[in-house]
Amino acid sequence: MPPKKIKGAKKSLKVNSRTSPNVVSLNIDCLLMIFCHLTISERIKVERVCKLWQEAGRSGWVGFQSLDFKKSLWGFAFNTKVTITDKIIRTVLSRCGNYIREVKFPQFSNDPEILQLSISQRCLGTMWEMCPNMRILDLGFHRIRSSALSILANCSSNLEDFKLDLHSNISDDDLSTMFASNKKLKILHLFHNDSSNICKCVKDLPRNSIEEIMICNCHGTSTLEKIHGLFSSLLSVSPELQKFRKLSIHNITHNMSSWGLHSCAEGFNSVVLYSCTILCDKPTSNLLAFENLQELTFYGNRGDTDEFLIAVSVTCTKLNKLFLQACGSVTDRGLSAVALNLNLTKLEIIDMDNVCGKDLPKMHTLQYFRSENCRNLVEEYLAHMVLTAATDSRTFQLIHSYNDSQLSNRSYPPFNGKLLQAAAQVNGNHQNGYTITTQLCFQCRAKVGERKICIILDKQQKIVHPSKPRPKLKMNTDC
Structure with missing residues (x-):
């Protein structure tokens, strides 16, 4: 016996099919909210659906302000091998170049999460031209030529944060031109500065804006002279550098007493020493110049001992933020001196196996404490x-x-x-x-x-x- 038909079933079905919403009926505001969550490859694909989606897709790039080369941002699987070429870069920047505020190249070329790059120097020049509002530029391991840096200096005058690998064929004059055209520069990071003399260009840094300089991976026979020259240049202009307060030094393999750092340290309130050699015969006398220091970071340095930390606690009386990581020679003796002599508001200790923290409760001014991977705490x-x-x-x-x-x-x-x-x-x-x-x-x-x-x-x-x-x-x- 055939099933009994229900009256009005077909009619209700028609009504539902007409009144039920679907993705085509969404207005442009709803589409914009959806498209902002898409990856780069998906943003470009949705433009091919219809004219409305094309309009929404092009307008949706307004909020896209940061460009890096992680596979997750571009929409590629982790195990996929994709190379970003000149054509791809121009296609993307033709849509979002005016909105880009930050461009970050990968720090390590062998990272499986990072896309492979095949970008010519000519395309780099095009990137600078297509991103006139760029504020942060991190070139990572990507090496550029003098011509590409010259185009950047001519196209961009709004850079606030600039990171450059000096293994590139960059001269001191190129950097001087770069600094002269970017009067808003606040943060400067220079890597692998063995192959270039970076001393003279320091005098061309924007006096009213520069806040932080980082020098990384200084090795080689002429490194000591370069460091002396750099700090001498800093000393000569430091009274005019109104906002310069932070100096980060990574991977320097010379004795601290030979750096000449104390000669211009009076104006610093933040210093980062990362994998450096800070051995010195009289740490207290060498640290006297850091009397205005407020923030100090030690990471895996040779010479991070209790005696050095005690000298810091005695001489750097204004210190209120301290970060210690992988300082294997520091024990509770050095940390106790910090607890008793300084009024710290922030303390972080990471990978400190010889610290149990018996005097930590005596820090009555501490507002933030973080410990990570401290085995004996x-x-x-x-x-x-x-x-x-x-x-x-x-x-x-x-x-x-x-x-x-x-x-x-x-x-x-x-x-x-x-x-x-x-x-x-x-x-x-x-x-x-x-x-x-x-x-x-x-x-x-x-x-x-x-x-x-x-x-x-x-x-x-x-x-x-x-x-x-x-x-x-x-x-x-x-x-």
Whole structure:
């Protein structure tokens, strides 16, 4: 027996087919919201659908302000081998060149996440012409010729952050021209400066804007003379460099006492020493010039010892931010000197296996503390830090994490719950006219091997009503 027909079924079907919305009926505003989440290759493909999508696709490039060469941005799979050519670059920049604010070339050519590049020097010149509003340019490992840099100097006058590998065929005069045309330059990073004399061009830096200079990978027989010349040039113009406050030095293989850095260090308030040789006979006398230093970063330097850290704590009395990573010779003796002599507001220690942190709770001015992969750091001392901060009624953030994945080949002690107990004890207490709330974040990812606890003591003006219950402890678990 055939099934009984339902009256009105066909009619209702027609009504639904007419009234139900579909992607073609979306207006241009909705399409713009969708297209802004697409990759570069997808943005170009949707332009071929219809005239409305073409119009929306072209207009959707307005928010596209950063261009790099990661496969995820371009829409290619991780294991795909794709080469970006001149034609592809011109096709993309013809749509978004006027909106681009940042261009970043890859730092490492063998990174599997990075696309392969086959861009000619002529195309680089075209890039500079098509991106007149570019503010940040990181050339990474990509080497350019003097002619391409000259085109950049003529086309762009808005650069604020410039990173250049001096393995390129760039002369001191080329850099001087570049600096002269970009009066808004704030950050300058120069890599591999063995093959070029960079001393004279420092005098052409924009006096009213430059804030940070980084010198990286200085090796070779003439490096010492170049560093002396660079710092002498800085010294000669430092009174005129009104905003120059940060100097980063990476991978210099000479004794600190031979750098001549102290001669122009008075104006610095931030110094980064990354994989350098900072051995010196009298660290206290060499550091006297850094009396105005407020931020200091040590990363894997030869000579990062307790004695050097003690000298820092005695001479750099204005220091309030300290970052230590991979300083294997630093123990609690050096960290205790920092805790007792300096009024730090921010302290970060990473890969510090010889530190247990017994004097960390004595840092009564600390507002931010982060520890990562410190094998012997005692959780009980960190819990004491939280309780002390609550007693002082100050804003305080503590981040304590390990990364014990199989790739790291390192084992760390498990969290024993002391931090959680301290946070629970603090939560909801009202002291000194302020309300202290505590937030906890615990992460345990089996694949990555990351364990992380984040405790935030947020000091707010006391607004407490007797009828309202006290805030409860918040715990977010992501497993």
